[in-house]
Amino acid sequence: MKPLNPFALTVSVPPHRHCGTTVRDRMLTILVAMLPAAVMASMTFGMPAIRVMALSMATAVLAEMACDYFMDRETDVNDFHAFTVGLSFAFLLPASAPWWLVAFGSAASIVLGKMAFGPLGGSPFCAPLVGWAICRISWPSFMDIDASMLGMDLTYPLAQLKNFGLDAVQITDTRQLFLGKQLGGLGAIQIAGVLLGGMLLVMRKHVSSIIPVGVIGGVALTAFLFNWIDPSMYASPAFHLLTGSTLFGAFFLATDGPSSPNRQIPMLLFGLLVGALIVIIRIYGIYPDGVPFAILLANLFTPALERIRPKPFGRR
Amino acid sequence: MNTRSTHTATAELTLNRHCPLVTCGQKIERGERIATASDPGMGDIHAPFPGSVEHVDPYRIRIAREGGETVDPAILHDLGGQELLARLRELGADLPAREQVDILILNGVDEEPGLLSRRTLLAEKLETLRTGASALVRGYKPAEVTLAVPGGVKESLPDIAVKVVSDQYPQGLDPLVAKAVTGQEAPDNTLVVGLETVFHAGMVMETGLPVMETMVTVDNSARLISLGSPVGEILTSDGLTIHDGDRIVLGGVLRGTAAASPSQGVDRATTAVSLIRNPTPVAMDAACVGCGECVRRCPARLDPAMITSYAEFGQYEKAEAEAVDVCFECGLCGFFCIARRPMLQYIRLAKHELAKAKAQSGEETQP
Ligand code: SF4
Ligand code: SF4
Numbered sequence: 082m083k084p085l086n087p088f089a090l091t092v093s094v095p096p097h098r099h100c101g102t103t104v105r106d107r108m109l110t111i112l113v114a115m116l117p118a119a120v121m122a123s124m125t126f127g128m129p130a131i132r133v134m135a136l137s138m139a140t141a142v143l144a145e146m147a148c149d150y151f152m153d154r155e156t157d158v159n160d161f162h163a164f165t166v167g168l169s170f171a172f173l174l175p176a177s178a179p180w181w182l183v184a185f186g187s188a189a190s191i192v193l194g195k196m197a198f199g200p201l202g203g204s205p206f207c208a209p210l211v212g213w214a215i216c217r218i219s220w221p222s223f224m225d226i227d228a229s230m231l232g233m234d235l236t237y238p239l240a241q242l243k244n245f246g247l248d249a250v251q252i253t254d255t256r257q258l259f260l261g262k263q264l265g266g267l268g269a270i271q272i273a274g275v276l277l278g279g280m281l282l283v284m285r286k287h288v289s290s291i292i293p294v295g296v297i298g299g300v301a302l303t304a305f306l307f308n309w310i311d312p313s314m315y316a317s318p319a320f321h322l323l324t325g326s327t328l329f330g331a332f333f334l335a336t337d338g339p340s341s342p343n344r345q346i347p348m349l350l351f352g353l354l355v356g357a358l359i360v361i362i363r364i365y366g367i368y369p370d371g372v373p374f375a376i377l378l379a380n381l382f383t384p385a386l387e388r389i390r391p392k393p394f395g396r397r
Numbered sequence: 398m399n400t401r402s403t404h405t406a407t408a409e410l411t412l413n414r415h416c417p418l419v420t421c422g423q424k425i426e427r428g429e430r431i432a433t434a435s436d437p438g439m440g441d442i443h444a445p446f447p448g449s450v451e452h453v454d455p456y457r458i459r460i461a462r463e464g465g466e467t468v469d470p471a472i473l474h475d476l477g478g479q480e481l482l483a484r485l486r487e488l489g490a491d492l493p494a495r496e497q498v499d500i501l502i503l504n505g506v507d508e509e510p511g512l513l514s515r516r517t518l519l520a521e522k523l524e525t526l527r528t529g530a531s532a533l534v535r536g537y538k539p540a541e542v543t544l545a546v547p548g549g550v551k552e553s554l555p556d557i558a559v560k561v562v563s564d565q566y567p568q569g570l571d572p573l574v575a576k577a578v579t580g581q582e583a584p585d586n587t588l589v590v591g592l593e594t595v596f597h598a599g600m601v602m603e604t605g606l607p608v609m610e611t612m613v614t615v616d617n618s619a620r621l622i623s624l625g626s627p628v629g630e631i632l633t634s635d636g637l638t639i640h641d642g643d644r645i646v647l648g649g650v651l652r653g654t655a656a657a658s659p660s661q662g663v664d665r666a667t668t669a670v671s672l673i674r675n676p677t678p679v680a681m682d683a684a685c686v687g688c689g690e691c692v693r694r695c696p697a698r699l700d701p702a703m704i705t706s707y708a709e710f711g712q713y714e715k716a717e718a719e720a721v722d723v724c725f726e727c728g729l730c731g732f733f734c735i736a737r738r739p740m741l742q743y744i745r746l747a748k749h750e751l752a753k754a755k756a757q758s759g760e761e762t763q764p
Contacts, residue, residue: 088639088640088641088643088659089641089642090642090644090655090656090657091643091644091655092644092655092656093680094655094680094739095650095653095655095728095741096650096652096728096732096741097644097650097651097655097673098651098673099731099732099737100733102733102735103735103736103737104686104688104735107735200684201684201686201687202684202685202687202736203684203687289693338686338687338689339687339688340687341689343687343700344692344693345693390698390700392698393698393699393720393723394572394583394697394723395582395583395697396720396723
């Protein structure tokens with residue numbers, strides 16, 4: 082018998098065309114954007130850095146799959162989000178981090194920073210920072226970059242600034258900082274690589290430039306103010322921008338979709354807030370690098386910032 | 398079955414809140430009314446050719462072509478005001494029901510990129526448009542009439558101001574055209590009517606017969622196609638072969654509806670028929686990932702992520718509080734959603750449920 086309809090039509094709701102970008106593309110692009118910094122980190126710190134990054138990503142993926150299994154949900158690890166969380170977490174660790182710390186922190190990032198709030202999109206915090214904060218508070222000595230990297234001949238400029246003041250900072254050449262010749266989170270301090278990746282994300286329109294611009298502006302402005310008050314005590318804006326995870330935070334962490342505002346003006350304010358908090362924490366806080374806590378704090382302000390919104394079309 | 402001829406052997410009229418007036422097997426004349434609209438601003442539906450009714454269900458009426466007569470033309474030139482409008486609706490023009498219209502805007506901008514029907518109407522059917530426009534002016538009695546056209550169009554209508562509007566999507570959509578013309582968002586007592594409706598009214602005025610054809614974009618040109626023509630046949634007679642898994646879309650790619658079957662007919666609102674083949678991501682049942690793309694792109698300054706998430710969980714009052722009624726269904730949120738959520742579908746669902754709830758509680762205000 083001849084079939085009544087020789088073909089079956091696809092019936093779907095509009096739109097019938099799509100911009101083509103999917104969650105998976107976005108996450109893959111983020112991973113690609115992190116590649117330059119990852120390569121630089123492997124060159125600077127060698128095998129230990131590769132070990133931390135690989136372990137962190139593997140744990141993140143396994144943790145997500147385990148959560149999905151226990152929550153009886155179909156897993157979406159194939160959207161690569163867990164990889165970006167794992168790698169971002171690794172980027173914030175010292176290369177010497179012990180394996181259990183990496184595994185615990187990475188799993189905590191996924192379980193408490195993402196899965197506890199449902200699938201991707203529910204979390205009010207930038208996931209890798211949740212794991213980082215837990216580890217930083219629980220095992221300060223292992224997370225302390227200076228203490229754990231005694232074997233290296235590089236120095237940790239932010240800790241020198243915190244503990245001994247501006248005069249003690251040994252690296253003053255911005256080019257050295259730019260090329261990652263400093264201590265800090267293993268990937269986050271690869272400034273040149275991070276900047277390259279950040280540019281890629283902005284240019285491919287995977288992140289809007291507003292938040293990074295806000296963060297950089299906030300850091301520059303606040304640091305400039307302090308520096309202007311007393312240049313012998315407070316570091317210059319360039320120092321704050323090129324040390325620690327400022328740029329990594331600006332391009333990769335603060336721009337995390339669900340935990341940051343969605344509209345232009347709130348995004349700018351959010352960025353400025355992160356930037357100002359970074360410098361304030363670095364100056365007054367007990368942690369040398371204020372970036373993760375600054376972003377976590379600013380995440381708390383997201384719902385408030387989101388209330389700044391224009392009137393809908395035609396409403397008076 | 399020979400379907401390659403210009404006259405299709407069957408026609409399928411899609412019912413969209415219309416009540417069928419015919420039964421299976423009934424013989425009908427060309428132009429006979431076969432369904433009435435139950436919506437105050439919609440026109441009735443008529444047979445595009447004489448024949449017999451093959452199939453009736455709540456969604457469609459199918460008729461098979463047979464020999465037969467045409468109904469007698471209606472006499473319309475002594476009518477005016479609401480009476481004329483009501484008569485035009487009976488003859489198949491979709492004229493919105495409005496008590497008072499101060500500014501009437503005839504929208505000659507094709508709504509979506511790739512659509513050509515309004516441009517073609519302006520280029521080829523100016524005389525009919527003129528008749529239609531004067532009928533609308535007689536009906537609605539507006540103080541001002543404006544024709545909105547995209548840049549580069551030279552044609553104009555007598556006594557009607559012309560406003561050039563950008564044809565960058567979504568600027569051709571009715572609410573944005575109203576803003577471009579009046580300088581105000583959602584101005585009061587302003588009515589925007591699409592050019593195809595003006596054309597339908599013009600045809601009715603000229604012939605006295607109901608609307609039986611419309612201007613449809615197929616491929617890279619637009620032509621008059623008789624209502625009810627099966628979309629599959631339109632495409633195959635254009636030399637296309639339909640394959641398994643293809644989509645036939647009535648209207649533009651951002652807002653149009655996918656045909657349920659190749660025999661579905663063209664209706665008056667159809668501005669284009671196209672075959673979409675590329676394996677673009679079809680919307681999925683996915684949760685919002687909070688990327689914010691839709692919020693930044695929405696021309697109505699809404700938060701489509703919140704609206705659709707509320708609709709997804711049946712919290713329609715909250716969607717209403719997020720001003721879902723302001724949405725003019727441009728479809729950009731769904732186009733840019735990286736989670737590929739069926740955004741427009743959720744929005745339409747919320748609007749539909751809210752309208753239904755209002756109707757049930759008897760609070761529906763007169764439009
Ligand atoms: S369809 Fe989406 S983008 Fe367009 S107006 Fe409505 S909510 Fe906004
Ligand atoms: S574009 Fe889609 S995933 Fe992104 S915020 Fe809007 S609804 Fe959510």
